[in-house]
Amino acid sequence: MFQVLGAPVFSEGLTIDVSKKGIAFVSDRCYKKGSLVLLDVDFEEGGDSIRFLLGVAWVKKKSNLFQVGGELVAIDREHRERLKEQIDRMLKVQKRRT
DSSP: OEEETTOSOOBOOEEEEEOSSEEEEEESSOOOTTOEEEEEEOSSTTSOOEEEEEEEEEEEEETTEEEEEEEEEEOOHHHHHHHHHHHHHHHHHHHHHO
16 A cells, blocks of 8 residues: 555555565556655565655556656665565565576
8 A cells, every 4th residue: 555645545556566775566646756655565465564655756657557666765674674575585486486
């Protein structure tokens, strides 16, 4: 889930790319480049979510949806460590598939 700072609602989205410094996701909303988005990402169903602040770097329209990419602006130490662990797990799974 994600929320534009100052907006009263969270939206659902689909994460399409993640790294230690940024993330890209799909949304039905268009975000302005430079806007700050509070992301609460669940990588595994039932797992703990990872919350961080993202600065929108780019937006691409794809039919009736938008791909949004940005850079991590703020993340606390605990969530940064969990993000790193999650990325490492995803990389191991990907290596096994290739």
